[in-house]
Amino acid sequence: MGSTSSCTPVIDLQNFPSQSDELIHACEQWGCFRIINHPIPTTLMSEMKSVVRSLLDLPPEIKRRNTEVIAGSGYVAPTKINPLYEGLGLYDVGSTEAVLEFCSQLDASPPQRETILRYSQAVHDLAMELGSKIAESMGLGRDLFKGWPCQFRINKYGFTPESVGSSGVQIHTDSGFLTILQDDENVGGLEVMDKKSGEFVSVGPMPGALLVNLGDIATVWSNGRFYNVKHRVQCKEAKTRLSIALFMLGPKEAAVEAPPQLVDTEHPRLYDPVVFEEYRKLRLSTGMRAGEALSLFSPSKN
Numbered sequence: 001m002g003s004t005s006s007c008t009p010v011i012d013l014q015n016f017p018s019q020s021d022e023l024i025h026a027c028e029q030w031g032c033f034r035i036i037n038h039p040i041p042t043t044l045m046s047e048m049k050s051v052v053r054s055l056l057d058l059p060p061e062i063k064r065r066n067t068e069v070i071a072g073s074g075y076v077a078p079t080k081i082n083p084l085y086e087g088l089g090l091y092d093v094g095s096t097e098a099v100l101e102f103c104s105q106l107d108a109s110p111p112q113r114e115t116i117l118r119y120s121q122a123v124h125d126l127a128m129e130l131g132s133k134i135a136e137s138m139g140l141g142r143d144l145f146k147g148w149p150c151q152f153r154i155n156k157y158g159f160t161p162e163s164v165g166s167s168g169v170q171i172h173t174d175s176g177f178l179t180i181l182q183d184d185e186n187v188g189g190l191e192v193m194d195k196k197s198g199e200f201v202s203v204g205p206m207p208g209a210l211l212v213n214l215g216d217i218a219t220v221w222s223n224g225r226f227y228n229v230k231h232r233v234q235c236k237e238a239k240t241r242l243s244i245a246l247f248m249l250g251p252k253e254a255a256v257e258a259p260p261q262l263v264d265t266e267h268p269r270l271y272d273p274v275v276f277e278e279y280r281k282l283r284l285s286t287g288m289r290a291g292e293a294l295s296l297f298s299p300s301k302n
């Protein structure tokens, strides 16, 4: 399938509340937007990028020490299905202890540790701030997403001349509420599905900006208003592509449901309460990785 080029919305984080309507429109129509004038310094972004490159270049026996806490949160080696992809990660990036454990597993040097700590804290704070801005822009309280755990992952796609045209990551939605992605500033390949046409649209590199995607939990929480954007990574050129993702998931125990303000007779509740951890396991066990599993939470109509 071909793709057209990007018209992903761009949200200026320093221009609030003026951008509130644009932000909600982007969440509803695209499930994805670029953010500019965000608080993560460009120098920190590029320092983190070079740390990511060194970590992913470590020998496999060291990378394997990055064990998982929840399924897929640790080292993911290339597989038959995804031979180009490799990733390292950690669950609960809001915990300094968890970040330091990740650093120790990978023998990070003191300057690398410092960069990983600064970057992960900054992007975690940014996820919380974005959650607050989304809630506030809908006329709700700023603290609704406080304490929701976040997962962190660094990704490497070893694209080769033979792989041009194939997939680095197959079509999926993210399972949590939102994802903040520092995509590769040179190597494109990320494609998002246009809600209206169902066509894939390329999201080209935009150095200095970050990309936000909304996931399945955002659709549940917003009572179906927010679009859980389907996306994939395609190999466009024979270069290594690196990306850094923070996934704001759902609460550890409490079930997610739309706040009462988003439910009325014209907008009846579309989903039964969803416990994130159960939802994630259901996605894995059923292989429904593109949001299909949400249909299993339609309220029973008695």
Ligand SMILES: O=C(O)CCC(=O)C(=O)O
Binding pocket: 153, 155, 169, 174, 181, 183, 190, 231, 233, 242, 243, 245
């Ligand atoms: O690497 C990317 O640009 C996107 C990765 C992605 O979609 C994911 O990790 O869920």
Ligand SMILES: [Fe+2]
Binding pocket: 172, 173, 174, 231
């Ligand atoms: Fe994704």
